[in-house]
Amino acid sequence: MTDVLLPGDTAPADADASPSIATATQATPYLDFDVPHAVATYRRLSAALPETALHYAVKANPEPRLLEALARAGCRFDVASPAEITAALLAGAAPGDLVYSNPVKRRDDVRFAARLGVDLFAVDSPAEVAKVAEAAPGSRVLARLVTSGDGSDWPLSRKFGCSTGEVVDLLRQAAARGLHADGVSFHVGSQQRDPESWRAPIEAAASIFKTLRADGLDPWLLDLGGGFPARLDEGCPAPEAYGAAIERHLSAAFGDQRPTTIAEPGRGIAADAGVLVATVVGVVHRAGIRWVFLDAGVFTGLVETLDEAIRYPLGTDRTGPTGPCVLAGPTCDSTDVLYEDVPVELPLALIEGDRVRFHGAGAYTATYSTIGFNGFAPLATVVR
Numbered sequence: 001m002t003d004v005l006l007p008g009d010t011a012p013a014d015a016d017a018s019p020s021i022a023t024a025t026q027a028t029p030y031l032d033f034d035v036p037h038a039v040a041t042y043r044r045l046s047a048a049l050p051e052t053a054l055h056y057a058v059k060a061n062p063e064p065r066l067l068e069a070l071a072r073a074g075c076r077f078d079v080a081s082p083a084e085i086t087a088a089l090l091a092g093a094a095p096g097d098l099v100y101s102n103p104v105k106r107r108d109d110v111r112f113a114a115r116l117g118v119d120l121f122a123v124d125s126p127a128e129v130a131k132v133a134e135a136a137p138g139s140r141v142l143a144r145l146v147t148s149g150d151g152s153d154w155p156l157s158r159k160f161g162c163s164t165g166e167v168v169d170l171l172r173q174a175a176a177r178g179l180h181a182d183g184v185s186f187h188v189g190s191q192q193r194d195p196e197s198w199r200a201p202i203e204a205a206a207s208i209f210k211t212l213r214a215d216g217l218d219p220w221l222l223d224l225g226g227g228f229p230a231r232l233d234e235g236c237p238a239p240e241a242y243g244a245a246i247e248r249h250l251s252a253a254f255g256d257q258r259p260t261t262i263a264e265p266g267r268g269i270a271a272d273a274g275v276l277v278a279t280v281v282g283v284v285h286r287a288g289i290r291w292v293f294l295d296a297g298v299f300t301g302l303v304e305t306l307d308e309a310i311r312y313p314l315g316t317d318r319t320g321p322t323g324p325c326v327l328a329g330p331t332c333d334s335t336d337v338l339y340e341d342v343p344v345e346l347p348l349a350l351i352e353g354d355r356v357r358f359h360g361a362g363a364y365t366a367t368y369s370t371i372g373f374n375g376f377a378p379l380a381t382v383v384r
């Protein structure tokens with residue numbers, strides 16, 4: 001197998017340990033997903049953050065066998081909808097192991113969660129505080145702090161989160177409405193390459209806790225969010241570097257009043273366990289540029305190539321000299337182009353029928369996929 005890397009990328013340290021491909025006869029495109037690999041990654045991240053309970057973000061990959069294996073390993077879950085709550089409970093989690101982290105929820109969904117015993121909800125607006133107080137009375141809330149998202153390949157800024165002052169107000173409102181103002185959550189942006197990115201929100205959380213304690217409230221829980229990266233290339237530090245940086249910033253900001261911490265990793269657990277396998281459907285030369293069309297694209301699991309944000313290391317079985325090409329998906333939609341601004345290097349001998357592998361694709365692919373656009377089926381998953 002030849003791993004052909006994107007310009008500027010270097011081989012992932014564990015490229016040779018990447019999951020092998022289940023079968024050469026499986027129709028493409030499909031995601032080859034290695035559950036034990038994901039569980040081993042969970043254990044490593046857990047060891048890197050020994051004081052922090054991990055809640056796997058189900059949205060990253062809700063594959064039931066993954067959820068079951070993680071639950072057996074002691075992992076808790078971060079959920080964003082009733083379907084994810086159901087999936088986590090069916091996998092063996094207890095309702096108290098869940099954090100409902102979507103800050104803007106349907107009222108009926110909050111009721112559904114509360115009926116099943118889920119009691120921890122994220123909020124980031126007064127309307128949501130009122131909604132949770134009405135639909136899940138007496139439950140616990142985390143107010144979500146906005147972050148810059150700097151340093152991440154897939155920022156989550158703007159849509160969710162509010163300022164330090166607003167978080168203080170929300171937690172006061174929550175307490176006044178009979179909710180437990182447990183603390184603060186944030187997300188530093190997905191595929192976060194800089195462990196120092198946790199510093200500013202941890203410092204902000206410490207000042208929020210101080211203000212609330214002066215009010216007589218008792219915040220105690222800090223949700224460190226997701227953002228832990230797939231090691232798509234050697235540009236990402238190891239999990240241990242994240243754990244050390246976070247612990248250092250917690251200690252500097254909170255001193256001997258360290259809060260209880262949880263985190264919501266998705267990509268950092270699932271991504272490296274998956275390889276998306278596609279087939280070349282055509283090679284076209286246009287104005288001196290080689291275009292390689294695949295049977296997987298933006299609508300078939302590779303949404304995160306939008307704006308070329310997530311750059312997957314690629315592999316093929318072809319050897320020989322490589323050259324640049326534009327990589328495109330199979331639909332007639334002009335947005336279905338994976339990499340064009342920064343072309344990829346693939347073997348010049350690549351032809352129709354050859355397979356192309358996207359490494360580090362176990363997160364945000366399997367369900368981030370069309371249900372039939374242009375007649376193409378959703379991405380299949382082969383689980384090992």
Ligand SMILES: Cc1ncc(COP(=O)(O)O)c(C=O)c1O
Nearest residue numbers: 057101190226227264265266267
């Ligand atoms: C609230 C929340 N928590 C956790 C995650 C998981 O993030 P990541 O996959 O970067 O670990 C996300 C991702 O969108 C999220 O929105």
